[in-house]
Amino acid sequence: MILLTAIAAGSLAGWGYARWSGVTWQPPVFRASWLVALGFLPQLMAFYLPQTRRLLPDDLASISLICSQLVLLVFTFVNRRLPGMSILMLGLGCNLGVIVANGGFMPLTVDAAVRLVDQTVLNTLAVGERISSASKDILLPETQILLPWLADRFVSPPFQPYRFAFSLGDVLIAAGTFWLLLVGWPVATGTTISGDA
């Protein structure tokens, strides 16, 4: 959710900034976009589609996650010259690093889980197991987490109706995405049209 918000905010800010500067807002042009589709596919099957995710055992889901993020990392490397992409790549690298270090899933600290869900839901969660078949997270106490500062340890403010836990990597991904959309357009020389996309 934080990341989709970054896309919406970045697009609006980029469009607004271009309009204010009196140039045409051009979306960033990616190289090898097919890598994203290829990389996202395993996660689509393992986490997003209810019909397929319940068929996959945890081992296969974690392999799908790691392979998927490796392909996405290659994509960010190929496009590293785009503004913000290096920040996004760093965030993805942080997430991938902590996922690999902790057995193939993103660790969610018990402390963050306590702040995220109410006691009734918390009682249904088991330490060392995935939160659900739709989740990339595994519940772990901080002492058992490798690279704990990269885990899902931050929780959205309680006044927000939509609650989520996120990592430092997620913050970097959101920042990189926002920056990419804000300044990531090539401005054609001599362009004088206003900022309509």
Next chain:
Amino acid sequence: MKNTINQFVLSLTKINKTHLQFVLMLLTLIMLVLGASAAEDVGGHG
């Protein structure tokens, strides 16, 4: 009815390369951030 169809066709002709580029870029970026992130959201459960 004919007028509505004409208006629809007219609006379709206004879709240019930049619009398509933007939609494709948006789709790519959404897949990228959904795949790259590992945020745990509980929606209204919390």
